[in-house]
Amino acid sequence: MTELETAMGMIIDVFARYSGAEGNKQSLTKGELKALMEKELPGFLQSGRDKDTVDKLLKDLDANGDAEVDFNEFIVFVAALTSACHKYFQA
Protein backbone atom coordinates (compact mmCIF):
# COMPACT_ATOMS: atom_id res chain seq x y z
CA MET A 1 0.00 0.00 0.00
CA THR A 2 1.18 3.54 -0.74
CA GLU A 3 1.30 6.21 1.97
CA LEU A 4 -1.93 7.84 0.75
CA GLU A 5 -3.75 4.48 0.58
CA THR A 6 -2.51 3.66 4.08
CA ALA A 7 -3.79 6.99 5.43
CA MET A 8 -7.21 6.40 3.83
CA GLY A 9 -7.34 2.91 5.32
CA MET A 10 -6.44 4.25 8.77
CA ILE A 11 -9.37 6.70 8.66
CA ILE A 12 -11.74 3.86 7.71
CA ASP A 13 -10.31 1.70 10.53
CA VAL A 14 -10.62 4.44 13.17
CA PHE A 15 -14.27 5.05 12.24
CA ALA A 16 -15.10 1.32 12.33
CA ARG A 17 -13.41 0.86 15.71
CA TYR A 18 -15.78 3.37 17.34
CA SER A 19 -18.94 2.95 15.22
CA GLY A 20 -19.07 -0.78 16.03
CA ALA A 21 -19.36 -0.30 19.81
CA GLU A 22 -23.15 0.11 20.14
CA GLY A 23 -26.33 0.49 18.07
CA ASN A 24 -25.96 0.71 14.30
CA LYS A 25 -22.46 -0.58 13.53
CA GLN A 26 -22.21 1.70 10.46
CA SER A 27 -22.63 4.98 12.32
CA LEU A 28 -21.48 6.81 15.43
CA THR A 29 -23.97 7.41 18.25
CA LYS A 30 -23.36 10.45 20.45
CA GLY A 31 -21.46 8.26 22.94
CA GLU A 32 -19.32 6.74 20.19
CA LEU A 33 -18.59 10.18 18.70
CA LYS A 34 -17.56 11.43 22.16
CA ALA A 35 -15.24 8.42 22.66
CA LEU A 36 -13.69 8.91 19.21
CA MET A 37 -13.13 12.64 19.77
CA GLU A 38 -11.65 12.14 23.25
CA LYS A 39 -9.23 9.43 22.16
CA GLU A 40 -8.43 10.36 18.55
CA LEU A 41 -8.63 14.17 18.58
CA PRO A 42 -7.94 15.10 22.22
CA GLY A 43 -6.93 18.67 21.31
CA PHE A 44 -10.26 19.38 19.61
CA LEU A 45 -12.53 18.99 22.66
CA GLN A 46 -10.06 20.71 24.98
CA SER A 47 -9.98 23.81 22.84
CA GLY A 48 -13.77 24.15 23.21
CA ARG A 49 -14.54 24.78 26.87
CA ASP A 50 -18.27 24.41 26.24
CA LYS A 51 -19.63 21.23 27.82
CA ASP A 52 -22.09 20.92 24.94
CA THR A 53 -19.30 20.59 22.40
CA VAL A 54 -20.11 16.98 21.48
CA ASP A 55 -23.84 17.76 21.17
CA LYS A 56 -23.09 20.72 18.92
CA LEU A 57 -20.60 18.75 16.85
CA LEU A 58 -23.10 15.90 16.36
CA LYS A 59 -25.74 18.39 15.23
CA ASP A 60 -23.27 20.05 12.84
CA LEU A 61 -22.07 16.79 11.30
CA ASP A 62 -25.42 15.02 11.11
CA ALA A 63 -26.35 16.16 7.60
CA ASN A 64 -29.18 13.64 7.16
CA GLY A 65 -30.70 14.34 10.60
CA ASP A 66 -30.77 10.77 11.97
CA ALA A 67 -28.98 11.79 15.21
CA GLU A 68 -25.96 9.65 14.31
CA VAL A 69 -22.81 10.30 12.26
CA ASP A 70 -22.30 7.95 9.30
CA PHE A 71 -19.04 7.55 7.42
CA ASN A 72 -19.87 10.13 4.76
CA GLU A 73 -20.66 12.70 7.45
CA PHE A 74 -17.46 11.75 9.30
CA ILE A 75 -15.15 12.03 6.30
CA VAL A 76 -16.44 15.55 5.51
CA PHE A 77 -15.45 16.52 9.06
CA VAL A 78 -12.00 14.89 8.78
CA ALA A 79 -11.43 16.66 5.45
CA ALA A 80 -12.37 20.07 6.90
CA LEU A 81 -10.15 19.49 9.91
CA THR A 82 -7.21 18.34 7.76
CA SER A 83 -7.65 21.42 5.59
CA ALA A 84 -7.63 23.65 8.70
CA CYS A 85 -4.44 21.93 9.96
CA HIS A 86 -2.80 22.36 6.57
CA LYS A 87 -3.65 26.07 6.57
CA TYR A 88 -2.33 26.43 10.13
CA PHE A 89 1.04 24.89 9.33
CA GLN A 90 1.35 27.02 6.17
CA ALA A 91 0.96 30.26 8.11
Next chain:
Amino acid sequence: MTELETAMGMIIDVFARYSGAEGNKQSLTKGELKALMEKELPGFLQSGRDKDTVDKLLKDLDANGDAEVDFNEFIVFVAALTSACHKYFQA
Protein backbone atom coordinates in the same frame (compact mmCIF):
# COMPACT_ATOMS: atom_id res chain seq x y z
CA MET B 1 -0.05 11.39 17.85
CA THR B 2 -3.24 9.34 17.64
CA GLU B 3 -4.02 7.14 14.64
CA LEU B 4 -6.45 9.69 13.16
CA GLU B 5 -3.99 12.57 13.64
CA THR B 6 -1.26 10.46 12.03
CA ALA B 7 -3.48 9.72 9.01
CA MET B 8 -4.30 13.42 8.60
CA GLY B 9 -0.60 14.30 8.80
CA MET B 10 0.23 11.66 6.19
CA ILE B 11 -2.25 13.20 3.72
CA ILE B 12 -0.71 16.65 4.28
CA ASP B 13 2.79 15.18 3.80
CA VAL B 14 1.89 13.35 0.58
CA PHE B 15 0.39 16.52 -0.93
CA ALA B 16 3.45 18.61 0.03
CA ARG B 17 5.86 16.04 -1.39
CA TYR B 18 4.33 16.41 -4.87
CA SER B 19 3.12 20.04 -4.83
CA GLY B 20 6.65 21.27 -4.03
CA ALA B 21 8.24 19.84 -7.18
CA GLU B 22 7.57 22.71 -9.62
CA GLY B 23 5.73 26.03 -9.95
CA ASN B 24 3.57 27.12 -7.02
CA LYS B 25 4.69 25.00 -4.05
CA GLN B 26 1.17 25.12 -2.54
CA SER B 27 -0.63 23.48 -5.44
CA LEU B 28 -0.34 20.57 -7.88
CA THR B 29 0.36 21.32 -11.54
CA LYS B 30 -0.90 18.76 -14.06
CA GLY B 31 2.51 17.05 -14.02
CA GLU B 32 2.58 16.92 -10.23
CA LEU B 33 -0.99 15.58 -10.10
CA LYS B 34 -0.03 12.88 -12.61
CA ALA B 35 3.05 11.90 -10.54
CA LEU B 36 0.98 11.78 -7.34
CA MET B 37 -1.74 9.65 -8.94
CA GLU B 38 0.74 7.24 -10.53
CA LYS B 39 2.73 6.70 -7.35
CA GLU B 40 0.14 7.09 -4.60
CA LEU B 41 -3.05 5.77 -6.21
CA PRO B 42 -1.79 3.42 -8.94
CA GLY B 43 -5.12 1.57 -9.12
CA PHE B 44 -7.06 4.73 -9.92
CA LEU B 45 -5.41 5.57 -13.25
CA GLN B 46 -5.27 1.92 -14.32
CA SER B 47 -9.00 1.50 -13.93
CA GLY B 48 -9.61 4.38 -16.36
CA ARG B 49 -8.25 3.31 -19.75
CA ASP B 50 -8.78 6.79 -21.14
CA LYS B 51 -5.46 8.56 -21.79
CA ASP B 52 -7.09 11.86 -20.88
CA THR B 53 -7.78 10.67 -17.32
CA VAL B 54 -5.37 13.12 -15.65
CA ASP B 55 -6.68 16.04 -17.74
CA LYS B 56 -10.25 15.16 -16.82
CA LEU B 57 -9.38 14.67 -13.16
CA LEU B 58 -7.61 18.05 -13.02
CA LYS B 59 -10.64 19.73 -14.58
CA ASP B 60 -12.97 17.98 -12.11
CA LEU B 61 -10.91 18.85 -9.03
CA ASP B 62 -10.00 22.42 -9.99
CA ALA B 63 -12.95 24.13 -8.32
CA ASN B 64 -11.46 27.65 -8.51
CA GLY B 65 -10.41 27.29 -12.17
CA ASP B 66 -6.70 28.18 -11.84
CA ALA B 67 -5.59 25.01 -13.70
CA GLU B 68 -3.88 23.67 -10.56
CA VAL B 69 -5.10 21.59 -7.60
CA ASP B 70 -4.66 23.25 -4.18
CA PHE B 71 -4.91 21.42 -0.87
CA ASN B 72 -8.61 22.18 -0.36
CA GLU B 73 -9.41 20.78 -3.80
CA PHE B 74 -7.20 17.74 -3.09
CA ILE B 75 -8.73 16.89 0.28
CA VAL B 76 -12.25 16.92 -1.21
CA PHE B 77 -11.03 14.30 -3.71
CA VAL B 78 -9.35 12.18 -1.01
CA ALA B 79 -12.54 12.33 1.08
CA ALA B 80 -14.73 11.24 -1.85
CA LEU B 81 -12.34 8.41 -2.67
CA THR B 82 -12.15 7.26 0.97
CA SER B 83 -15.94 7.28 1.12
CA ALA B 84 -16.12 5.19 -2.06
CA CYS B 85 -13.59 2.71 -0.61
CA HIS B 86 -15.56 2.49 2.63
CA LYS B 87 -18.75 1.78 0.70
CA TYR B 88 -16.98 -0.87 -1.40
CA PHE B 89 -15.67 -2.75 1.63
CA GLN B 90 -19.09 -2.60 3.31
CA ALA B 91 -20.83 -4.26 0.37
